[in-house]
Amino acid sequence: MVETQSQILTLEEFLGSNDQENKVFESQVWKKADGTPGRMIYRMATVGDRERARRAAKRGKNFDNATYGVKIIALCMVDPKIPEIEIERMKSKNGQEMDRLLTAVLGETEDDPT
Numbered sequence: 001m002v003e004t005q006s007q008i009l010t011l012e013e014f015l016g017s018n019d020q021e022n023k024v025f026e027s028q029v030w031k032k033a034d035g036t037p038g039r040m041i042y043r044m045a046t047v048g049d050r051e052r053a054r055r056a057a058k059r060g061k062n063f064d065n066a067t068y069g070v071k072i073i074a075l076c077m078v079d080p081k082i083p084e085i086e087i088e089r090m091k092s093k094n095g096q097e098m099d100r101l102l103t104a105v106l107g108e109t110e111d112d113p114t
Contacts, residue, residue: 020044022078025104029097041079045105049075066091069102076105 009017020043030038045053049072057068070090074082082090090098 020046023104025101027097027101029094040077040101042073042076042101042105043078044107045072045076050106069098073098073101073105 022041022043025040025042027038027040032038052075053068053072056071057064067087070087074084074087074090
């Protein structure tokens with residue numbers, strides 16, 4: 001199929017498009033005080049989020065996967081907001097559920113953080 005010029009996005013249309021919709025993550029592991037499933041609102045990770053998380057996780061020639069994961073989750077959480085000071089505490093949360101949340105935030109990407 002040959003694309004016509006009118007079908008191609010302009011740079012302004014591309015950069016100005018709102019491609020960051022909020023999504024709900026529901027957890028059976030992290031529950032509300034009344035026992036109902038916990039819900040958090042997140043947005044998908046941007047290229048900039050992934051780069052900031054990579055820089056935070058780089059330790060010389062070493063790469064800290066746990067720091068990458070919790071940093072990118074923290075950057076993408078809309079509600080509750082996760083302050084920088086709490087990022088290290090996130091490493092003590094249930095690993096399987098954190099992996100599920102990280103997968104939600106990253107989406108279907110083949111991102112290799114190292």
